Amino acid sequence: MMQTINRIRTIRNAVLIALATVGTAQAGTLTIESWRVDDKTLWETVLIPAFQKKNPGIEVKFAPTAPTEYDSSLTARLAGGTAGDLIACRPFDVSLSLYKKGNLEKLDGKPGMEHFPASAKTAWQTDDGKDTFCMPVASVMHGFLYNQKIFKELNLQPPKTEAEFFKVLDTIKSNGKYTPLALGTADQWESSQVIFTGVGPNYWKGEEGRKALIAGKEKFTDPNFVNAFEYEAKLGKYLSKGASSQTYGDSQNLFALGKAAIYPTGSWDIAYFNTNAKFEMGAFPPPVPKAGDKCYISDHNDIGMGVNKKSKNKEDAYKFLTWLGSQEFADIYTNKVTGFFSLSDHLISVKDPVAKQMIDWRKSCSSTIRLNAQILNRGEPSMENQLWNVNAQVLNGKLAPKEAAAQIQTGFAKWYKPQQ
Template sequence: MTMITAWAMAGSALVAAAAPALAADATLKIESWRNDDLQIWQEKIIPDFEKSHPGIKVTFQPTAPKEYNAALNSKLDAGTAGDIIACRPFDASLELFKKGQLTSVNDIAGMSNFSDVAKAGWSTDDGKTSFCVPVAAVLHGFIYNKDAFAKVGIKDVPKTDEEFFADLDKIKKDGTYVPLAMGTPDQWEAATMGYQNIGPNYWKGEDGRAALIAGKEKLTDEAWVAPFKELAKWGAYMGDGFKAQSYPDSQNMFTLGRAAIYPAGSWEIAQFQSQAQFPMGAFPPPVPKAGDPCYVSDHPDIAFGMNAKTKSPEAAKTFLTWVASPEFAKLYANALPGFFSLQSQPVPTDNALAKEFVGFRDSCKSTMRSTYQMLSRGTPNLENETWVESANVINGTDTPEQAAAKLQKGLDSWYKPGK
């Protein structure tokens, strides 16, 4: 977009009447599910963009994570969605592109800053067309209260499931802290920070994920049932009332110092550090038994695309070009530590807790959430159903075996591997 300059604003009415204006002021609205980032966008990211692009104003209007997909689809269908769309990876955003609701971003300057692997989460299956500009990946694991560990006598972070549950028992017996800060009514946390967090150590990361997509493994196999069996034990450590404890409730419980361990994604870092008054550390998901290889969910999390019906396409392209730049990558990674840039050139972070998370890559093999690629394109949607069943298992309303059978039955109803 050609930016408004002083001479353009001072141009005469005669010139304005003789030809279309080179540019016009535009206001862009960003749709996102990252409602916990609102303050950072308002105070850091948007002011930086508007300072260098004075003709464009930006508003950030997020929706709660659980409601985002449905709300966004409704807005897009009704023609009321924002100009810039925060894109979840793979199937959900690919469907929007197929419906003509997202545009190609192949011609956005700066797309060469991303590898084909980085773009894969927001590209067509043949890799020829990208429909969102990649931004960041997130890592899964656990954040813990160092003061709580010291209080109950835990000297080292748990490396195996046996050590993990022994530590939870120690915390519970002490009684000062709730061992695990998580609830189940929002459901998505039970899957995202529960099943998808610990699961890769059982299904062997990318090997298991690829086998599931190929139909060589099923969700009823032991490798996929085993993480549900672990989740079934969590409820005993999540405190009274966890079945009614919302995501913000869990965040507050931990940052107020009332819980010892938070099943987490690295996206929590900035908010937690702004609120918690105690030192924090992080550890990767414990392995089933000593000597087992470690796998960590290193998930392509967020990208930004353009609403095909935006009334300000040039302004939207200008914003996406900025998003694709090294300047934005540096700003975003440091404003939101724990969101690790997907650009080919590394973006270092000085944040100690973010360094702990990114250090998981040195000892664990990276994978991504098992439900996102190909397996959530039909109905029932495997991602959303995994939310439900993960919560059900923790709540005790479904056994691990029942949960796995329901998920596989739903997947079998529409997914035909290799077709």
């Protein structure tokens, strides 16, 4: 009899434990992998609580890794089966590689994905566009910030054409009090990612030129691309005297202290200057070659979110992804992570005045992505490395525009068959 009672107790306890386990699994604990360490407080105090209000009982942990270590450590965790449920996705090849290795779920048709236009998905799709493996989250834009106080002092207006831009730069330079452009070439990346791929789309017609390079229909030595290098070369004479040894941080400091009139940059820098500059800023898009030309902006897909194929909590992971595609998330993220713009089709009321100026460029200009971001970085010599080096030399006056174009084209044709 006692054995029977003990057996019943054992079975009852086992059932209770099983039920408790099922309850915990249903409640779920989601872990988000990301390189955005700066966003940790935002996720923990604003974003996750907002999600939980709509989805009570789902625990969410934001576990970022330093940007320089993210790719390698994430790859190791995915291989070891210890990676989080949701994976912050870098654009293009890094995340495409994760998908090809079977680490990310296919997301086509999943709730929330319907809020993103085709252009927003490009960074997280297979080359043929058939599979989408990360939900688009946000992009960054390239353009120019300017010191409104200096512009007012010198009676200047934001330029709309190349001729107007150089007239503004000449006025600032001849005045002698301020550096016209707060830009250095020591770190090189700004030369390529901010200047060349920021102002260049107005010359190669954005997506039209980028896709023509991929298809082998245009070359870097064609006028559209050479003209972009020539424009860049002209900008070189408006930099500081010590521009070749001036770092990104130096440029930020120069502009923040009110010693430079214009700062070529990306929208990610707005928050920095909101904190560190004591003057009102404005923003203008890259000026077009001549009046009446269509304008193009580098509206570069920066971050997405995918689902780990080995997640043990996919049901809740998809609930979270659905929320990421919502109006609520788009509003919060765009207004709290200043300078990072939702890629969704939701109408967003942007509160920061400079960020609002930038996002409004989408209404009048066509968006494109960084020129070499898709497909063109897959061979040797690395086009990314070459563009950094070549564009820095063009700005420094050490390399002629046609020679710069020839160098990039020669390296490109060495490994890319459509260009051979």
